[in-house]
Amino acid sequence: MARSAAFRSFARLMAAAVLADDRHVSANDALGSLDEFTATRTSRLISRRRFLAKTAAIGTTLAFGTMCSRESATAKTTSPTLSVGIVGAGLAGLACADILKTRGINASIYEAGSRAGGRCWSLRGFFPGQVAERGGELIDTLHKTMLGYAKRFGLQLEDVNKEPGEVFYYFSGQRYTETAVVTEFRDFVSVIRTDMHRLSREVTARSHTSDDAALDHTSLLAYLEGQNGAGIAARPMAKAVIIAAYEAEYGLAAREQSCLNFLLFIHSDRRSSFTPFGVFSDERYHLVDGNDRIIEGLTGEIPGQVTSNSRLLRVRRLSDGRIELTFQQEARTVTFTHDTAVLAIPFTTLRLVELDANLALPPAQRQAILTLGYGTNAKMNVGFSRRPWHQLGGNGTSYSNLAHHQTTWEPNPSVGSDTRAILLDYSGGQRGLT
Structure with missing residues (x-):
């Protein structure tokens, strides 16, 4: 299971920045195109799943096996x-x-x-009428x-992606729009491209080049500060957003994370175009x-x-x-x-x-x-008697570099209301330890 709903939002903006750079369009147009693509792809996946389910219902073993590997296992002998x-x-x-x-x-x-x-x-029974997840x-x-x-x-x-409202980005005492974040990300895409071309096709522990190893030994923080193939540092807001997203998601300080984790977030296909991984990890559902x-x-x-x-x-x-x-x-x-x-x-x-x-x-x-290292993450679920983020035009998802805040989202939105809600404060790295 994916860990952070907020990281999905970060992935979307990073994908939009790459798309804007690829197509030479504005950040706003790239966001619109990406959302349209994601909606279409999700619809096709759902349609395929429904087709397989119907096929299974009339007794087609192969389709039913595709739906759930448990059933396909019965055909094998042990x-x-x-x-x-x-x-x-x-x-x-x-x-x-x-x-x-x-x-x-x-x-x-x-x-x-x-x-x-x-x-x-x-976690049941703590928040009236709602459920939170400890893990x-x-x-x-x-x-x-x-x-x-x-x-x-x-x-x-429940589809947690359906909640209306904006994602809030608050860095260095200022709130930024999605378009502003994408624009700053876009300025760093050329740096990413430079180092993506240095990487081999498949980077593994058993198969890698000296360039792969050099990038693996470069921390995310150092990379964003200019220790990269282009020798260019990320702009302050882009750097702050990337660090906040990766520290919350992976539970390690940016100085402890390899920049490969960031570079492989966007991988090159055979045509040397760029495919944002975030498009395919939609972190959409919760029970x-x-x-x-x-x-x-x-x-x-x-x-x-x-x-x-x-x-x-x-x-x-x-x-x-x-x-x-x-x-x-x-x-x-x-x-x-x-x-x-x-x-x-x-x-x-x-x-x-x-x-x-x-x-x-x-x-x-x-x-x-x-x-093998592991990150440190912590969850603090906070109960509310209303949804104050809705009144501000938000959906509960946020990022910041404030001392006591990294990222939040609403974990059980389908049963939240104007009289009850949960907001999850998700932290990683040093803050996850404290």
């Missing part, structure tokens, strides 16, 4: 006697167990906490698995009654398979090839053996686990487990 252990009862672990169940395998799931769901955890919140139009779960469990979606209703649906179909309060201590391979998992369960240590195991936990947790040498993990994989 021995039901296979013993599978899954560590982690978040969405990844539960989805894995769900697929295995269609193949006749009842996997054993081990969860360190007292509940399933991981960061998919909704994962937004679902893209292309997130077919999540949308498939929503349909399967009869859950209502009206909370995203963890999907967790409830999944766990409801695998009764008795989840063992809670089991913290993984060690993983090793036995002489017969089976996998031994050792857990801490309160004051005791327990061991379970399976034919195979799936580790569906974050690397920050996995790096605390003893991974035996006989697992023969590649050095690069061990290095990733030990060193």
Whole structure:
């Protein structure tokens, strides 16, 4: 699930800046063209999904498999006697167990906490008549698995993109219009183009050039301040907006983020034109009654398979090839053996686990487990007795470089009203720590 509704707004403006530069049109015209393109593309995606759903309803297996991979899995054969252990009862672990169940395998799931769901955890009963998300919140139009779960469990979606009003950009004591932001972004597009042409087609840890590596070792802050191929710094407002967006979204200070994360946000196609990634990540949906209703649906179909309060201590391979998992369960240590195991936990947790040498993990994989960095984000949901942002012409989404504000949006808009609403204050980097 996407994390930030506000980042969608940033992506839209960055895309408009590239489009304006490509077509030599005004910022306002570029915004209009982009919105028209996005609406058309979304409509086509929805129409395709509806077509597939109707085709599935009359028994076309291929289309139904396209809609939800769970059903397609039934066509494949796997021995039901296979013993599978899954560590982690978040969405990844539960989805894995769900697929295995269609193949006749009842996997054993081990969860360190007292509940399933991981960061998919909704907050009910605190805000009258509304639901907020403690963790994962937004679902893209292309997130077919999540949308498939929503349909399967009869859950209502809300389109958070439909809210009327403007996005507020407030930097250095001044509010800026979308057009003004796009215009400043546009001035930096030529710099982006210079460095995009330096990048290889596919930049990976295993395949990269010296230019790729040099850019990867250049921080986002340094890049915006002129340490780039053109030697040109971003204009002050553009720099402030980009930093605010990336620090909130990825949870790290701009000086700690690689500029590659910014450059690859816009990727070059075979015609050397530029395609804004933000167009394809619309962060459009949220479940009206909370995203963890999907967790409830999944766990409801695998009764008795989840063992809670089991913290993984060690993983090793036995002489017969089976996998031994050792857990801490309160004051005791327990061991379970399976034919195979799936580790569906974050690397920050996995790096605390003893991974035996006989697992023969590649050095690069061990290095990733030990060193992969994560950002720090925090959410503060604030309840209101009205929607004051509507009175100001806004939709609740905002960005700023104020000391105590980075970005906000309205997380449960379809059930908000003139007498109740929630505004989410989303922060990252240093502010996310405090």
